[in-house]
Amino acid sequence: MKRRSFLKQAGATSLAFTIVPSFVLGKQHTAPSDLLYISCFGVGGRGESLIQALEATTKVRIVSLCDVDRNRAMNTINAYPNAHYYQDFRDVYDKHLNEIDAIMVATPDHTHACISLPFMCAKKHAYVEKPLTHNIYEARLMAETAQEEKIVTQMGNQGVSDGGSKIIKGWIDKGDIGKVTTIDCWTNRPVWPQGFSNLPKESEVPETLNWDQWLGPSAYRPYSPAYLPFKWRSYWDFGTGALGDMGCHIIETPFNALDLGFPLSAESSNTEFWIDDFKRAENLITFPASSKVQLQFEIDDSVVNLNWYDGGILPNHPEGLDLNEKLGASGGGTIIYGEKGIIIADFYSRNPRLFLKNKKNGIPKLIKEKASKAIASKSHALDFVEACIEGGSAKSDFASGGKLTEIILMGNLAIYNSQQQQKAWDESPPRKLKWDGKNMRVINRPDLDHIIRGSYRDGWKLDMNYE
Numbered sequence: 001m002k003r004r005s006f007l008k009q010a011g012a013t014s015l016a017f018t019i020v021p022s023f024v025l026g027k028q029h030t031a032p033s034d035l036l037y038i039s040c041f042g043v044g045g046r047g048e049s050l051i052q053a054l055e056a057t058t059k060v061r062i063v064s065l066c067d068v069d070r071n072r073a074m075n076t077i078n079a080y081p082n083a084h085y086y087q088d089f090r091d092v093y094d095k096h097l098n099e100i101d102a103i104m105v106a107t108p109d110h111t112h113a114c115i116s117l118p119f120m121c122a123k124k125h126a127y128v129e130k131p132l133t134h135n136i137y138e139a140r141l142m143a144e145t146a147q148e149e150k151i152v153t154q155m156g157n158q159g160v161s162d163g164g165s166k167i168i169k170g171w172i173d174k175g176d177i178g179k180v181t182t183i184d185c186w187t188n189r190p191v192w193p194q195g196f197s198n199l200p201k202e203s204e205v206p207e208t209l210n211w212d213q214w215l216g217p218s219a220y221r222p223y224s225p226a227y228l229p230f231k232w233r234s235y236w237d238f239g240t241g242a243l244g245d246m247g248c249h250i251i252e253t254p255f256n257a258l259d260l261g262f263p264l265s266a267e268s269s270n271t272e273f274w275i276d277d278f279k280r281a282e283n284l285i286t287f288p289a290s291s292k293v294q295l296q297f298e299i300d301d302s303v304v305n306l307n308w309y310d311g312g313i314l315p316n317h318p319e320g321l322d323l324n325e326k327l328g329a330s331g332g333g334t335i336i337y338g339e340k341g342i343i344i345a346d347f348y349s350r351n352p353r354l355f356l357k358n359k360k361n362g363i364p365k366l367i368k369e370k371a372s373k374a375i376a377s378k379s380h381a382l383d384f385v386e387a388c389i390e391g392g393s394a395k396s397d398f399a400s401g402g403k404l405t406e407i408i409l410m411g412n413l414a415i416y417n418s419q420q421q422q423k424a425w426d427e428s429p430p431r432k433l434k435w436d437g438k439n440m441r442v443i444n445r446p447d448l449d450h451i452i453r454g455s456y457r458d459g460w461k462l463d464m465n466y467e
Contacts, residue, residue, distance in 0.1 A: 039119075046106050051076060066085070066092050106156070120145050133402075136413070137440060143402030155401025155404075160395045162376045179302070184315035185333070190245075194241070194289055217456040219457060235287075239287075243308060244412060248404055249348050261298070261437070266435060273419075287415065293307070325344075328347065329347055333345060
């Protein structure tokens with residue numbers, strides 16, 4: 001089936017499909033009250049780990065596997081010989097839609113929405129890796145579709161299920177650190193090549209790879225092994241950079257602990273691209289090697305800065321804190337500053353620690369009061385599976401995960417804007433972007449709308465009505 005016809009059919013016939021399949025592979029199966037039948041997309045690497053996590057629940061059956069790279073997927077294909085394998089996700093839709101309850105999507109960021117939405121419109125539950133989508137509009141669309149179709153959803157930021165942000169929220173709500181004044185978040189990413197302006201050298205497409213399907217909605221370009229299986233994260237067309245890769249794990253801490261809404265504004269300072277003496281790069285095809293992003297939020301009637309650091313840039317050590325006290329973990333962490341103390345957590349909201357100010361001899365010193373371990377009662381995968389089978393919602397459903405993704409991608413919009421300024425020596429448009437989150441628009445830069453909504457190859461354009 002051609003893609004455009006496929007998308008139209010997905011929207012037109014979604015109400016005709018039932019969530020509860022009666023037959024799988026031609027045999028009557030255990031009722032969905034006991035098992036969840038699922039199709040998985042992107043089944044090598046991270047996807048392989050997710051399938052193992054789903055299997056560990058003992059409550060799922062893998063109906064089909066889909067991955068554009070057969071070689072990358074081979075471990076999973078061999079592990080599930082009874083599951084059907086495909087390279088084109090449309091084949092799964094055509095052949096197995098009535099045999100599944102849910103999907104799992106762990107493909108590169110730029111294809112999350114394109115793969116997920118047709119199945120969601122057919123009322124299939126959805127587990128999608130973080131960040132939820134590649135652009136802000138897609139995140140909003142995924143959240144709205146999930147709500148309209150009344151399906152169970154989960155974004156793959158598993159730290160939510162560890163419970164660390166819930167502990168931190170308890171400390172903040174009790175007033176332990178007083179009024180929040182500043183938030184610092186950071187990561188060691190990128191841990192892949194990033195910060196260059198030339199396209200990689202063209203190579204022959206491997207026989208085991210469907211390159212056109214891998215490109216998905218992105219503009220066609222010649223194949224290169226420099227893109228996959230991991231390095232696509234650095235390219236604007238495919239990934240979401242360091243902030244997109246880890247922001248949903250790290251900014252999740254203040255997002256859930258403080259019930260953050262839409263940011264009021266965003267601005268960024270980035271590493272510049274220099275290709276010769278006094279000559280900046282003009283084709284900025286990747287995210288910068290490092291960046292510092294500032295997002296402003298309204299918290300308790302005050303404007304609070306959330307500062308993001310990546311690429312080796314780190315926040316300052318908190319004043320009064322023992323210099324031997326480790327900040328975060330190797331992958332990053334969070335510091336929430338309050339008038340009476342601070343809270344520090346590792347990435348995934350793990351290992352939260354509370355430090356309170358103890359003024360002695362007029363010198364404020366932060367004294368560790370509490371350190372709590374995670375309080376997870378079930379895995380992120382089990383949380384999703386049980387919500388699908390028993391009803392209710394998962395801990396990082398698309399209403400929550402979508403909003404967090406929008407915050408992350410607003411930071412990326414600021415990075416993009418800063419990169420555009422670096423192309424010329426003269427005065428550039430404002431670095432600080434005023435954000436109207438409800439309407440998904442930059443108040444002082446309407447020309448950035450094409451980044452907010454993304455661009456799509458012919459036949460891949462997203463539309464709620466699939467026209």
